[in-house]
Amino acid sequence: MAQVSSIADEQSSKSITLRIARFNPEKDTKKQFMEFTVPYEKWTTVLEAILDVKKHFDHSVAVRYSCRQATCGSCGMIINGKPRLACFTKISELDSNVITVEPMNNFPIIRDLAVKFERLFDTHHKIKPYLDRDDTELESDAKEFMQSPEELEQYIQFANCIKCGLCNSACPTMATDSSFVGPQALAQAYRYVADSRDKGKDSRLKIIDDSHGIWRCHFAGSCSQVCPKGVDPAMGIQLLRGYMLGFRS
């Protein structure tokens, strides 16, 4: 027993300084950072460290999280300057003794690390994120929509989007153009346009063919770089442009 506790002591001897951005838009005029010394293990994630702070130091730190396994997309934030999922980022892989966590860029802040997702959900909803066709499997004698593995290959990568908003947070156009549709919605537009079961290609292309639509993308590629699910919105946008310019049908 004594041996076990000494191993535990040895393991928890490592610690980092966690700098958490604190901002309440109702009271504060600018963001401030609070520093906490947090013990960590090889497998400790940034989210666990933040929850540790909430448990032992300051319960008022506002953070949004849910699944803790990079599936729900709730805990997106800027970690050491880069948009990442806190539950998917291990402290040990950051290779730094100081870890700074801030709310995502290009999103209005609710408080501390929690941001508003209205714009992301609005733009996502705008591109009709569902199969659009006249017939449905509910009609008599209709069967499931058959699809070959090759047809599935066309869009499956883009179907992995978890709506975490990291791509929108990294997008430079989102920072300056408040009406820009954004990489998340554009990648989802491609996901449905490329789906062989979908018949709403023309209406979707019309929606994004706007003065603040697909053409405002500068192809910085930062959206693809930060995506934790490998969706590659930048590629989706370029493939969509192929449809717009008549290179793809």
Next chain:
Amino acid sequence: MRESTIMKIHYGTALAAVALVAVHILMRMTMGFADSLEYETVLANYKFIPYAIMLELILILLSVHGFNGLRVILLELKQGPAYEKAVSYGCLAAMFALIAYGSRTIIMTNMGMV
């Protein structure tokens, strides 16, 4: 006009302008740079109709491409219906004004009015 149509024009004018400007530079390389800028040489260029037509085309292509580029930059700078309308019509008016002024110079010189 749909944004995709505008952007097709944008890309098309860029490609065409690159080709014509390359021809223009090659033509200028037939003589020394200083000689090329001589007043009489410039007038002679304008009076040579095929070359004058090419210069007019370059003027149109670069104006269309340039002012659409400016429109895009200004649209990203700030948003709002009134602002966007002003930017779009402003750029269109400036484009026509520049083309008209440049064409006037080419036509007047070509007709021997200068």
